[in-house]
Amino acid sequence: MKQSPKEIKITARMQPGVITLSGFLGEDDRHYHEIIADDEKTLAAYGFSPEVIADRLEYFTNASFENFTGVEFIENLYQVETEVTRGKLPCPFSHAGLYRKTVTTLTNTKTGVTIRWSGLNIHLIREHHFFEGKGSTFRLEPELLIKTIF
Amino acid sequence: MFLQIISDIGATALISVILAVILVIAQRYLNDYGICKININKKREVSVKGGSTLLNSLSDQQIYLASACGGKGSCGACKCQVLTGGGPLLPTEKPLLTVKEQQDNFRLACQIKVKTDININIPESIFNIRKYKAQITEILDYTYDIKGITFKLLEPVKIDFKAGQYVQLETQPYGKVKQKTMRAYSISSKPEDTDSIQLIVRLVPEGICTTWVHKYLKVGDEVRFTGPYGDFFIRDTDADMIFIAGGSGKAPIKSILEHLQVVGTTRKMMYFFGARTEHDLYLTDEFKAFEKVFPDFQYVPVLSRCDDGSKWCARTGYIMPYLKDAIKDPKKTEAYMCGSPGMLDACQKELLALGVPQDKIYYDSFA
Numbered sequence: 001m002k003q004s005p006k007e008i009k010i011t012a013r014m015q016p017g018v019i020t021l022s023g024f025l026g027e028d029d030r031h032y033h034e035i036i037a038d039d040e041k042t043l044a045a046y047g048f049s050p051e052v053i054a055d056r057l058e059y060f061t062n063a064s065f066e067n068f069t070g071v072e073f074i075e076n077l078y079q080v081e082t083e084v085t086r087g088k089l090p091c092p093f094s095h096a097g098l099y100r101k102t103v104t105t106l107t108n109t110k111t112g113v114t115i116r117w118s119g120l121n122i123h124l125i126r127e128h129h130f131f132e133g134k135g136s137t138f139r140l141e142p143e144l145l146i147k148t149i150f
Numbered sequence: 151m152f153l154q155i156i157s158d159i160g161a162t163a164l165i166s167v168i169l170a171v172i173l174v175i176a177q178r179y180l181n182d183y184g185i186c187k188i189n190i191n192k193k194r195e196v197s198v199k200g201g202s203t204l205l206n207s208l209s210d211q212q213i214y215l216a217s218a219c220g221g222k223g224s225c226g227a228c229k230c231q232v233l234t235g236g237g238p239l240l241p242t243e244k245p246l247l248t249v250k251e252q253q254d255n256f257r258l259a260c261q262i263k264v265k266t267d268i269n270i271n272i273p274e275s276i277f278n279i280r281k282y283k284a285q286i287t288e289i290l291d292y293t294y295d296i297k298g299i300t301f302k303l304l305e306p307v308k309i310d311f312k313a314g315q316y317v318q319l320e321t322q323p324y325g326k327v328k329q330k331t332m333r334a335y336s337i338s339s340k341p342e343d344t345d346s347i348q349l350i351v352r353l354v355p356e357g358i359c360t361t362w363v364h365k366y367l368k369v370g371d372e373v374r375f376t377g378p379y380g381d382f383f384i385r386d387t388d389a390d391m392i393f394i395a396g397g398s399g400k401a402p403i404k405s406i407l408e409h410l411q412v413v414g415t416t417r418k419m420m421y422f423f424g425a426r427t428e429h430d431l432y433l434t435d436e437f438k439a440f441e442k443v444f445p446d447f448q449y450v451p452v453l454s455r456c457d458d459g460s461k462w463c464a465r466t467g468y469i470m471p472y473l474k475d476a477i478k479d480p481k482k483t484e485a486y487m488c489g490s491p492g493m494l495d496a497c498q499k500e501l502l503a504l505g506v507p508q509d510k511i512y513y514d515s516f517a
Binding site: 015016017018020021022023065082083084085086087088089090096097098100101103137138 | 222326
């Protein structure tokens with residue numbers, strides 16, 4: 001598939017070692033447009049929008065942000081911990097701004113499922129509907145995500 | 151018919167070559183900005199070949215502005231005041247500059263190109279920044295994810311820095327990482343050790359530089375770094391000092407205390423070190439030993455998770471509740487913090503609530 005210069009630049013920024021160690025595409029050989037389109041279909045099937053997902057993830061991150069040394073219990077159901085490290089990351093889509101290096105780990109105590117996401121994940125989902133490629137370190141499977149955080 | 155096709159292809163190729171040559175010649179002359187002068191702080195002038203970024207042009211003159219992203223316009227560390235000659239503000243700069251900074255003509259040196267004579271203001275301390283070649287002489291495992299690495303300077307052989315400042319380490323390509331990267335780390339050794347520096351580096355998940363340091367570097371390897379940078383150093387006053395750190399944030403505080411041990415001080419000092427468990431504590435005996443070195447110093451580890459039988463369970467939870475008892479005169483107290491931004495945010499709020507003036511709360515600018 002022929003790519004525009006902008007798409008080539010974005011794909012290059014998603015490669016390992018450019019913004020993050022492992023990149024954003026994992027072992028997924030689909031174009032990022034396809035990854036986004038497929039995940040949007042999954043979300044639509046469950047009746048959720050990327051913005052609602054991003055808001056929910058941000059809610060958990062913010063609620064646990066200042067508890068920098070331990071686990072926060074939220075809504076009597078979720079164990080949430082946010083670790084913040086120094087430095088900031090840019091968006092691979094060259095979106096304006098920088099995003100703090102936060103990693104939020106959430107366990108749904110009812111299902112026992114644990115998922116984690118970064119501050120950049122929240123931005124990528126809200127602004128670009130991008131959940132990262134399969135096999136990527138911070139890939140969030142939309143179906144599992146919905147079943148875990150709602 | 152066949153000859154006609156060959157003839158057409160030949161003509162097209164010839165036209166393409168001619169156009170390419172015209173483009174190359176045009177580029178050479180149209181983009182030839184000649185020699186441009188960079189006037190710095192109205193005191194010093196350097197001549198550079200125009201066309202390169204201000205960051206690279208200054209670097210070629212061995213004037214090293216900070217840059218954690220290697221000039222990609224994503225970190226904002228290379229901000230400097232461009233009084234004239236910088237051209238209009240670019241869309242790539244706006245997200246990283248506050249409205250006040252834009253009004254004050256601050257720009258990102260990595261984004262603007264030197265195409266004409268240019269007048270800039272940069273901190274005088276930048277002239278002390280050098281590019282160093284160094285060799286690793288020691289790697290210590292402080293915890294399961296924190297290492298202390300000592301670098302002997304090879305060229306130049308001496309460094310002049312203030313306790314609390316940082317350097318920018320340059321990674322080399324490794325594994326899947328195909329390009330060099332710069333990352334900032336505080337110096338943890340004292341400034342009196344002029345022929346070497348120590349850095350304390352915590353392994354960050356997905357961290358490009360910390361993975362390189364932890365998994366690839368070994369004793370004997372040569373590395374490059376620039377520095378020293380930053381204004382995180384103790385002020386020469388008689389105010390009480392509160393130190394707050396967590397994880398690898400212990401590095402600049404270690405440098406400061408080791409320096410104070412050399413020069414001596416009678417100032418009242420208290421150091422809170424936040425950690426999750428006892429396994430995250432390190433250099434504890436060394437820091438407790440400072441209590442016997444200084445007349446009024448206390449080292450206080452605060453654990454958020456206290457394992458049974460740990461001798462460090464005296465203070466648990468957050469650091470914030472313990473600050474109240476530690477601060478006797480808020481207006482005459484300075485706070486020096488280095489660690490996770492979450493911890494810094496929370497502690498800063500508490501310090502302000504207790505009456506410590508905002509301008510007496512210092513922390514690493516690259517945090």
